[in-house]
Amino acid sequence: MTSRSILGLMYTMQGLRALGEDPAPVLARYGLDLDRLDPAARIDRSLELRIHAEVAEHLRDPLAGLKTGRFFGFAGYGPLAMLLLTCADVRDAFRIGVHYQRLTYLYSTLSFEEGATQSALCLTPLPLPRRAFRFRVDGEMAGTYKLMMDIQASIGAALQPLRVDMPYPRPPEAQKYEAHFGCPVRWGEAQGRFWLRNEHLSVRFPSHDPAAHALYRGLCEQALVDQQKELDTLAAKVLLHLELLDERMPGAERVARFFGLAERSLRRRLAEEGTSFRALVADARYRKARHLLRHTALSVETIAERLGYAEPAAFIHAFQRWSGRSPQRYRASPADE
Incomplete structure (x- = not known):
């Protein structure tokens, strides 16, 4: 993933606050305080866009953007x-x-x-x-x-x-x-x-x-x-897209359509970049699972269903494989671990 100046996020969030919106709760979930951000800092593009997407869901004014x-x-x-x-x-x-x-x-x-x-x-x-x-x-x-x-x-x-x-x-x-x-x-x-x-x-x-x-x-x-040192790849864009979708994981054909590609072309290009659609889905599920476990009170069963698992046991097994801990132990552990 690439990073960029945090000024874009600061301008947008400061603007929303001046307009009477309240982006603070979303920022706080990611450990960010608008009044303490360093203008010289950089932020991961996927994190910044995820913050924008979450803030958008809570806006009162449709003209806020x-x-x-x-x-x-x-x-x-x-x-x-x-x-x-x-x-x-x-x-x-x-x-x-x-x-x-x-x-x-x-x-x-x-x-x-x-x-x-x-x-x-x-x-x-x-x-x-x-x-x-x-x-x-x-x-x-x-x-x-x-x-x-x-x-x-x-x-x-x-x-x-x-x-x-x-x-x-x-x-x-x-x-x-x-x-x-x-x-x-x-x-x-x-x-x-x-x-x-x-x-x-x-x-x-x-x-x-x-x-x-x-x-x-x-x-x-x-x-x-x-910036070329952290150049975007198709894999990075697909992963970002999968992370942003608040629904069951879509199939490769649907994701390929989003990027104007045939499914075969999507899979071929991902293979050329050393990954696969299946691996990206697993990565996106792991990232979303960690976020849901840390920042929501949803049950493990509900999280498993939201991530597209037919049975909670399959999700628990996958999460243990990814993190070395059960979802319950991960949720109970300190946030900086």
């Missing part, structure tokens, strides 16, 4: 922020943003598609449970829009989108999105997209500085090199 976008500080992007500001023009900035997207707070995949008269900055979201999906999509779209508006304010160029596409069905609060983005919004699309006129792409940046740009590009390249 959209509203958190304004809490993302431009300076929090570090050298990437300065690299963007020293670009030659808008088109260059979009291409740079796509190339260095691993240095952002996105879980979606960022791309830039140029058309004859209009072009789009696109976000392809990660498949997640329904409420977590909307929360993350809204937050990432709003955060990206905030970044665009911050750059617009810095360079004095128009980056206001003509239209925004959202990758889920039209919600009852649709008009609020048009007010937020300041343009029409189209629903039920395959990706999130910000559409802009092509003439805006050639607007020169008054802050363009080739020497400073080269300096910041070197810093961003080094940050990417550091």
Whole structure:
């Protein structure tokens, strides 16, 4: 699994708290206190996304994700922020943003598609449970829009989108999105997209500085090199997906569909990475079992059923094989063991 700056989690959770939501109980279950987080720290991507998914289940305001976008500080992007500001023009900035997207707070995949008269900055979201999906999509779209508006304010160029596409069905609060983005919004699309006129792409940046740009590009390249040491694999993505599903474990065919693959291709690629779908299911079950034993009062029988075991005895045997202890002994042991 990869890690990244904890600032993204901090911005989102601080924003939720300012909006009257209470992410503290979920954070506490993972031993985190929002007021004591170190901004220089890093967090495992799977843990961060699991926290987002759990928080999403308790939100009162369906627009909470959209509203958190304004809490993302431009300076929090570090050298990437300065690299963007020293670009030659808008088109260059979009291409740079796509190339260095691993240095952002996105879980979606960022791309830039140029058309004859209009072009789009696109976000392809990660498949997640329904409420977590909307929360993350809204937050990432709003955060990206905030970044665009911050750059617009810095360079004095128009980056206001003509239209925004959202990758889920039209919600009852649709008009609020048009007010937020300041343009029409189209629903039920395959990706999130910000559409802009092509003439805006050639607007020169008054802050363009080739020497400073080269300096910041070197810093961003080094940050990417550091991240390559923990590069995501398909196995990591499948494991994360399995961990997030609050239901009986899905079969390989269903998981393959989530990632746009045939089942045979999924199994082949996992084998090439030195693992198997069966091993990942076992790993996900073990991780979820530990969480449920530590942080809930559910009975062992209920946990076994939730993890897809036909009999509690099969779950108990598997957990003993994984941890060397029975579920009851694990639950009774100190949390730091």
